[in-house]
Amino acid sequence: MPEGKIIKALSGFYYVLYDERLIQCRGRGVFRKNKISPLVGDEVVFQAENDQEGYILEIKERRNELIRPPIANVDRAFLVFSAVEPDFSTVLLDRFLVLVEFNHIEPIICITKMDLTNSAQKQTIEEYAKQYRAAGYEVILTSSETEAGIELLYPHLEAKISVFAGQSGVGKSSLLNALRPDLELKTNDISSHLGRGKHTTRHVELIEVGNGLVADTPGFSSLEFTNIEAEDLTLCFPELHKASENCKFRGCLHISEPKCGVKQAVDSEEIPHYRYEHYVDFLQEIKDRKPRY
Incomplete structure (x- = not known):
């Protein structure tokens, strides 16, 4: 039986990427019976009815899964934080880092809006970057406006499933636009490209960015440590x-x-x-x- 990856879920259909084709699949009733839902990011075994349609027969074991939007097997989380407007917050970053580490996802710290910093602010951010790097984290300083540092993000996207997480207003959409300009995402307003428009709450999709797959999402239904002991x-x-x-x-x-x-x-x-x-x-x-x- 062929195997592929679900890259889109919409209205009860799961779109499985197989041999550079998208196969529109439904889940078998056994999943509902066992209270299992296929998720975007799942590796699945499917049965093709023809070149375009089929049924999902089996969901391979997941490495992890996030809640909002529902997505599985995430490799990397780009934790997007602005240097200013809003000001850089180590406590919020550390909260995200704990949740990402607990879910066995590799974090990449991305600090945006470096073009808006004065010399003192820039020095402060660079010192924080040095400290987080010493702790073992990858830290990339960027500006979507000047595109400084953007090229450093591409190698981390390659052949991975990634999420972009962070508080609103830090420039996640601007960053994605800089990485892939044809997306034309409105800043402060996620477009239906990424399944979070007003009328697409049931639409979850991975999009191709830099030879990898990306979902723009907070990634967590809350920032509370519900399952961590x-x-x-x-x-x-x-x-x-x-x-x-x-x-x-x-x-x-x-x-x-x-x-x-x-x-x-x-x-x-x-x-x-x-x-x-x-x-x-x-x-x-x-x-x-x-x-x-």
């Missing part, structure tokens, strides 16, 4: 996880335990204080979460 949080901060190898006690949460490798790294400024403070705040948030039954 306290002991998992360190894993979502790569530099804290690395420093935790020097903790005396297994299961150290790096708060009040003695001989903690993480706190030693913070004291010696190997880990920025703000990153540790965000970890402590997020840990408390997880501990304060109401239990689920």
